[in-house]
Amino acid sequence: MKAEWIVRNDSRDLLLFFNGWGMDRRVADWLVSAWPGDERDIAVLYDYRDLTLPAWLGEAMAEARAVDLVAWSLGVWAAANARLEKIDRAVAINGTPTPVDAERGIPPEIFAGTLEGWNDANRKRFERRMTGGIPPEIVEASRSDRAAADQQAELRSIGEAVAGFPSGSSAPWKFSKALTGGRDLIFSAENQRRAWREAGVRVTEITAMPHFPFTHIAGWRELFA
Numbered sequence: 001m002k003a004e005w006i007v008r009n010d011s012r013d014l015l016l017f018f019n020g021w022g023m024d025r026r027v028a029d030w031l032v033s034a035w036p037g038d039e040r041d042i043a044v045l046y047d048y049r050d051l052t053l054p055a056w057l058g059e060a061m062a063e064a065r066a067v068d069l070v071a072w073s074l075g076v077w078a079a080a081n082a083r084l085e086k087i088d089r090a091v092a093i094n095g096t097p098t099p100v101d102a103e104r105g106i107p108p109e110i111f112a113g114t115l116e117g118w119n120d121a122n123r124k125r126f127e128r129r130m131t132g133g134i135p136p137e138i139v140e141a142s143r144s145d146r147a148a149a150d151q152q153a154e155l156r157s158i159g160e161a162v163a164g165f166p167s168g169s170s171a172p173w174k175f176s177k178a179l180t181g182g183r184d185l186i187f188s189a190e191n192q193r194r195a196w197r198e199a200g201v202r203v204t205e206i207t208a209m210p211h212f213p214f215t216h217i218a219g220w221r222e223l224f225a
Contacts, residue, residue: 001078003054006032007042012065015220016057016084018075019046020095021158022151027142027214035219040068042220048078049157061086070223071175073186073211074099074158080169081161087173091223093213094184096195097169100162104195106187115159118152129185131212138215175201179223181209181216 006017006028015038017028028044041064043057061067061084069090071079076095099105106114114126131139144151178201180192189205196203209216217223 002047013040014064015042016069018071018079020073030142090175092178182207184211186211
């Protein structure tokens with residue numbers, strides 16, 4: 001997986017942001033501008049064709065006083081299976097540890113159809129479903145620059161890897177809280193609620209929130225309240 005610093009203050013506190021599938025650092029850069037004032041070091045992770053954590057980030061985690069984690073969409077599954085050891089608090093947003101599941105994630109036939117039909121035209125349709133109601137200037141500022149073929153290759157790798165993690169998570173830590181969107185058209189709110197109820201994780205639902213959640217959240221610290 002890829003990781004980059006988006007805030008580097010040499011802080012003793014670290015925040016990991018596990019991005020959604022197909023994304024790059026642009027949405028994280030937009031979040032930093034939209035949610036200013038956080039003094040922690042913040043790293044964004046994305047591209048889950050390989051769940052190996054970069055060595056430099058592992059070193060930063062080992063040296064940190066506290067490590068918080070925010071995971072969005074398929075980043076929830078990635079975070080749960082990335083062999084992270086030191087996590088103090090973790091929040092999942094619009095995703096589950098079982099992302100290809102008829103009752104606890106995305107139904108397998110929909111996941112397969114998205115994968116096999118992925119191209120530039122279907123990408124635009126997917127983005128409209130993901131960001132319904134979001135101001136167009138925010139959609140444009142946070143849209144991934146990655147090519148559709150690159151995103152498809154990542155999704156194929158995720159699908160193959162999910163089949164190898166049937167339990168949904170290999171993490172020694174547990175998500176502290178799950179935030180679900182009532183208007184999520186990618187991971188249905190019903191499936192999210194079911195997955196987290198079975199996992200024993202507290203759920204907060206925002207009725208008007210689509211799959212792209214960040215205009216319905218006031219900032220990083222609100223997530224952990």
